[in-house]
Structures are given as structure tokens and as C-alpha cells.
Amino acid sequence: MEGLSYIAGARLPCLIVNVMRGGPGLGNIAPSQSDYFQACKGGGHGDFHSIVLAPWNVQEMYDLPALGFELADRYRCPVILLADAVLGSMLEPALVANEIPAIRRTPKPWSASGRQGRANKNVVHSLFLDAEELAAHNAILQSAYRDMRREVRFEARLLDDAEFAFVAFGISARLAWSATLQLRSEGHRVGLFRPITLYPFPEIALSELSQRISGMVVAELNSGQMLQDVKLATNRSCRVEFCGRMGGVLPPPEELASAMRRLIAERPLTDNAHAATCT
Amino acid sequence: MVSITDQKPEPAQQDNFECVHHRPDSMTDKQLHYCPGCTHGLIHQLVGQMLDEFNLVKQTVAICPVGCAVFAYEYFECDSIEASHGRALAVATAVKRSDPSRFVFTYQGDGDLAAIGMAETIHAAARGESLTVFFVNNGTYGMTGGQMAPTSLIGQHTTTTPSGRDPAIAGRPIGVCELLSSLGGVAYLARVPMTSPKNVNTAKRYMRNAIRAQIERRGLGLVEFLSTCPVQWHMAPVAAMKYVDEKVIGVFPPGEFVNRLEPSESSKEGGN
Numbered sequence: 001m002e003g004l005s006y007i008a009g010a011r012l013p014c015l016i017v018n019v020m021r022g023g024p025g026l027g028n029i030a031p032s033q034s035d036y037f038q039a040c041k042g043g044g045h046g047d048f049h050s051i052v053l054a055p056w057n058v059q060e061m062y063d064l065p066a067l068g069f070e071l072a073d074r075y076r077c078p079v080i081l082l083a084d085a086v087l088g089s090m091l092e093p094a095l096v097a098n099e100i101p102a103i104r105r106t107p108k109p110w111s112a113s114g115r116q117g118r119a120n121k122n123v124v125h126s127l128f129l130d131a132e133e134l135a136a137h138n139a140i141l142q143s144a145y146r147d148m149r150r151e152v153r154f155e156a157r158l159l160d161d162a163e164f165a166f167v168a169f170g171i172s173a174r175l176a177w178s179a180t181l182q183l184r185s186e187g188h189r190v191g192l193f194r195p196i197t198l199y200p201f202p203e204i205a206l207s208e209l210s211q212r213i214s215g216m217v218v219a220e221l222n223s224g225q226m227l228q229d230v231k232l233a234t235n236r237s238c239r240v241e242f243c244g245r246m247g248g249v250l251p252p253p254e255e256l257a258s259a260m261r262r263l264i265a266e267r268p269l270t271d272n273a274h275a276a277t278c279t
Numbered sequence: 280m281v282s283i284t285d286q287k288p289e290p291a292q293q294d295n296f297e298c299v300h301h302r303p304d305s306m307t308d309k310q311l312h313y314c315p316g317c318t319h320g321l322i323h324q325l326v327g328q329m330l331d332e333f334n335l336v337k338q339t340v341a342i343c344p345v346g347c348a349v350f351a352y353e354y355f356e357c358d359s360i361e362a363s364h365g366r367a368l369a370v371a372t373a374v375k376r377s378d379p380s381r382f383v384f385t386y387q388g389d390g391d392l393a394a395i396g397m398a399e400t401i402h403a404a405a406r407g408e409s410l411t412v413f414f415v416n417n418g419t420y421g422m423t424g425g426q427m428a429p430t431s432l433i434g435q436h437t438t439t440t441p442s443g444r445d446p447a448i449a450g451r452p453i454g455v456c457e458l459l460s461s462l463g464g465v466a467y468l469a470r471v472p473m474t475s476p477k478n479v480n481t482a483k484r485y486m487r488n489a490i491r492a493q494i495e496r497r498g499l500g501l502v503e504f505l506s507t508c509p510v511q512w513h514m515a516p517v518a519a520m521k522y523v524d525e526k527v528i529g530v531f532p533p534g535e536f537v538n539r540l541e542p543s544e545s546s547k548e549g550g551n
């Protein structure tokens with residue numbers, strides 16, 4: 001985390017792949033999404049962010065790294081590919097281009113790679129002892145974070161006529177999608193909202209969605225981390241319930257479906273949205 | 280008349296002065312911030328002289344430490360990267376492997392290299408990375424106020440060993456050269472006290488070898504400088520020099536520990 005903070009401070013582009021396992025501590029090697037806070041809220045010291053990409057299938061595990069490198073170069077920041085132990089070990093078909101596109105090398109006139117013919121030296125550092133100087137550097141970082149908002153990516157499935165929605169990323173979105181199809185077959189107007197960029201978070205789209213539906217179930221493999229961002233984005237304009245499992249336990253899609261049925265029947269879950277289970 | 284100046288020579292020298300010593304071209308004109316009597320400044324000067332002598336400045340990437348030398352990048356004319364505390368050799372490995380035509384050196388204190396960064400140090404040596412390390416052993420954490428370092432002597436008073444380093448509680452000093460000597464990836468390893476003109480000349484000979492270790496791709500080259508920290512040792516500069524010569528070299532004997540280089544003309548002659 002100290003390294004990540006240095007990378008952000010020195011404005012270095014890089015791609016980090018975190019295949020999340022159960023924690024804290026040594027935890028286990030079962031699938032988890034409990035590093036959402038760590039990835040999306042900085043993780044190291046200092047006011048910084050990384051762009052966080054959340055694949056949900058093998059295709060995106062293949063496609064998103066290329067985007068990750070591109071974004072890292074564009075904004076000179078760390079990009080984190082946040083996967084989990086299911087995505088990290090699953091087999092499924094994916095389309096691979098016959099010809100891998102040539103690597104696009106972004107010029108890096110700032111890099112400390114040896115001066116050669118350059119008149120001035122380049123220094124890569126994150127040390128600004130003078131408070132005003134550091135504040136100016138912080139302002140540069142913050143303006144990059146504002147610019148990043150144009151990179152928001154999400155997928156909306158069956159949301160046009162929806163009354164209720166699952167909000168989920170990564171492997172939880174796969175479970176939520178199965179639950180969505182089951183609920184549709186029962187006649188419920190349910191859809192799925194899947195953030196692909198967890199930072200920047202698709203808060204505007206989610207806010208708009210919250211104003212035209214009745215409720216959402218946020219499904220995560222943690223105690224309710226993205227849930228906080230969903231609540232901030234929706235700002236009480238619809239009901240938000242949570243369905244999650246910790247410790248590497250994968251809930252069956254039926255567990256998510258029944259959480260949604262309860263919401264639809266307007267029988268609130270416990271008010272404590274951090275309750276970890278919804279069985 | 281003779282002048283010794285901190286400035287690079289101006290084209291128009293005063294007629295009656297002859298410049299016999301000037302700041303190396305590989306150093307900037309920025310005034311060093313080190314305390315009086317601290318040999319960090321002298322070691323910087325030698326690094327600058329070496330970059331001049333080998334004509335390396337345009338292809339060098341310096342990896343700077345966290346410690347009193349955290350601003351080393353302000354003093355050298357080469358591209359530089361400030362690593363986090365202890366990680367200099369990991370950063371250096373990445374730079375060198377991504378472009379082996381670069382000359383990459385690290386400049387590290389004993390807290391940096393031998394405490395928090397010991398794992399990076401040992402593994403870079405074990406992997407035989409062709410890198411050059413300038414290791415400044417002053418037996419303390421100078422920057423943060425004189426805490427005990429792994430290299431502090433038994434009995435040494437530091438802010439974290441106010442009654443003197445007690446081996447029963449704080450262990451015994453780590454000899455970095457002794458420790459690294461067992462690793463096959465090390466091409467050159469030597470230790471020198473920075474206490475006299477003669478020793479400074481020896482230091483330059485050792486530094487040339489540590490640089491050759493990299494240029495000839497033979498593995499890690501490291502020079503350990505027995506340096507002074509008069510401020511945190513609470514000694515006057517001259518007393519600090521005497522302390523190195525009388526006490527420190529008894530625990531950390533100077534000399535060459537590993538030399539896997541082909542003998543060069545100058546080293547055969549024992550030249551400076």
C-alpha cells in the first residue's frame with residue numbers, strides 16, 4: 001500500500017491485478033470482494049485514487065487489462081483490475097482477436113530513463129516538503145480525478161422497464177444476473193446494474209436509476225462495501241437493501257432472488273444493512 | 280595562487296588563480312544540506328567524480344533513498360527516482376531490467392539498506408543484479424533523530440538505546456559486507472572509512488570497481504562507506520572521524536571482501 005501511494009504521488013502509470021480472496025489476514029483462498037474499500041478508497045496514505053476496473057467474465061479478464069494500461073497512461077495513475085478467486089480460476093469461452101493489436105506506446109517525456117540527449121534531467125518523486133508545493137501537487141491529482149469521471153463504465157441489463165434492480169459487480173453480478181432471469185420468469189420486473197468502473201463510480205447513472213425504480217438489492221461478497229457508494233449515489237430516493245456473504249462463501253442465486261422477492265413484497269430486511277447474510 | 284571552489288569553473292577565471300578542484304560536472308550547483316562534518320557530502324562528491332570519470336551522467340538513473348540523502352536527486356545531473364524507504368534495489372532492478380543499457384546506482388543509508396530494505400538488498404545480491412550500490416553506514420538513523428540502526432555498535436548510545444546498545448535486548452551489529460560475501464551474485468564488495476585523504480583515494484578505487492561490476496555485467500557491486508554522523512553521535516566533526524578510525528573499524532574491518540572482476544590495469548598497479 002505504501003508503494004501504491006508512492007506510485008500515485010509520483011504520477012506513475014501502472015496496472016495492478018488483485019484477485020480477491022477471503023480475509024482479513026491470511027484468511028483463505030476462496031472468492032471474496034472484500035478489498036473494495038482498499039482499492040476504491042485509496043488504500044495507502046494521502047489523498048489519492050486509483051482507477052478500479054471490475055471484470056465479470058473471462059472475456060473482460062482478457063479485455064480490461066488493455067483498457068487498464070491505456071487509462072493508466074492517459075491519467076498517469078495506478079489502475080487496479082479487481083477480480084476474485086472465481087474469475088481468477090474459471091474456464092469459459094472468450095473471443096480473442098486473431099491479431100493482437102500492436103502495443104500503443106504513449107510518449108513519456110517525464111520518465112527517468114536516462115537523459116541521453118535531453119537538456120534537463122527528469123526526477124520521479126513524491127516528496128514535497130513545502131506545504132504549499134504539496135497542496136499544488138494535490139490539486140493536480142484532484143483535477144486528474146475530476147477528468148477521470150468521463151471514463152465511467154457500467155452495464156445496464158433489463159433496466160428499461162424495471163421496477164427493481166440488483167446492483168452488483170464482478171462475480172456477484174453473475175449471481176445477480178441468474179437471480180434476475182429467475183425473477184423475470186416469475187413475472188417480476190427486475191434488472192441488473194453492473195458498475196464496470198468501481199472508481200470512478202457510476203453515481204450519476206445510479207442516481208437517475210434510483211429515481212425511477214422502487215428499490216435495489218446490492219449484492220457483494222463482503223459486509224457491504226460498495227453498498228456505501230450506492231447509498232451515497234441514490235441518496236434515499238429508493239429503498240436499498242443488502243445481500244452479502246463473507247469468508248469466501250458463494251451464495252446460490254436463489255438467495256439473492258429471495259432477498260429481492262422480500263423487497264418486492266415490501267417486507268424490509270433488517271434495517272441494519274450491514275447484516276452480512278440474507279438467508 | 281590556488282583556489283578550491285565549490286562552483287564549477289567559470290570560463291573567465293581570474294588571471295592569478297588556478298582552479299585545482301571544482302565541483303564535478305555531474306553535480307548541480309545546489310548547496311548540499313548536510314550537517315558540518317557529515318561525510319554524506321564527501322561521498323556525493325565522489326559519486327559525481329565517478330559519473331564524470333566514466334562519462335555516465337547521460338545514461339544514468341540514480342535511485343535515491345529515504346534518509347538524510349533523500350534529496351540526493353537535487354545534487355546530481357542525472358535522471359533520478361526517489362524510492363520508498365528500503366526499496367531502492369527493487370526499483371533499481373526494475374529500471375535496469377527494463378533497459379540494461381542504463382547505468383543504475385542506488386545511494387542508501389544503513390537504516391534504508393540494512394533494516395527496512397534488507398530483503399531487497401539480499402535478494403538483489405542473490406539474483407546477481409548488475410547494479411552499483413553506494414552504501415553509507417553511519418551506524419544510526421540520521422534523518423529521524425539518531426535511532427539505533429542494525430549497524431549501531433554494542434554500547435552505542437542512541438535515542439532508542441539511551442543506555443547503550445545491549446546485545447541481550449537489541450542484538451549485535453550486522454556486517455553487510457560479511458553477510459553478502461556468501462552470495463554468488465555479488466561481483467564486488469568493499470568497505471572503506473571516509474576518514475583521510477588516503478582512504479578517500481581508496482574509496483575511489485573501490486567505487487571504480489563497483490561501477491565496473493555493472494558495466495561488465497558481472498553482478499552486484501557495492502561499496503560500504505564508514506561514514507560519520509557528528510550530530511546524532513553528539514560529537515565534534517574531528518572526534519567523529521577519530522571514532523570511526525578507533526572504534527568503528529574494529530567492528531567493521533575495511534577492505535575488499537569480494538572481487539570477481541578481471542584485474543584492470545589500474546587495479547593491478549593499485550592506482551587511485
Ligand SMILES: Cc1ncc(C[n+]2csc(CCOP(=O)(O)OP(=O)(O)O)c2C)c(N)n1
Nearest residue numbers: 345346347364388389390391419420421422
Ligand atoms: C516506510 C518508512 N518507514 C520509516 C520512515 C521514516 N524514516 C525516514 S528516514 C529513516 C531512517 C534513515 O536512516 P538511514 O537509512 O541510516 O539514513 P541516514 O539518515 O542515516 O543517512 C526512517 C526510519 C519512512 N520514511 N518510511
Ligand code: SF4
Nearest residue numbers: 313314317347421508
Ligand atoms: S544527521 Fe547525521 S547523517 Fe544526517 S546530515 Fe546530519 S550528520 Fe549527516
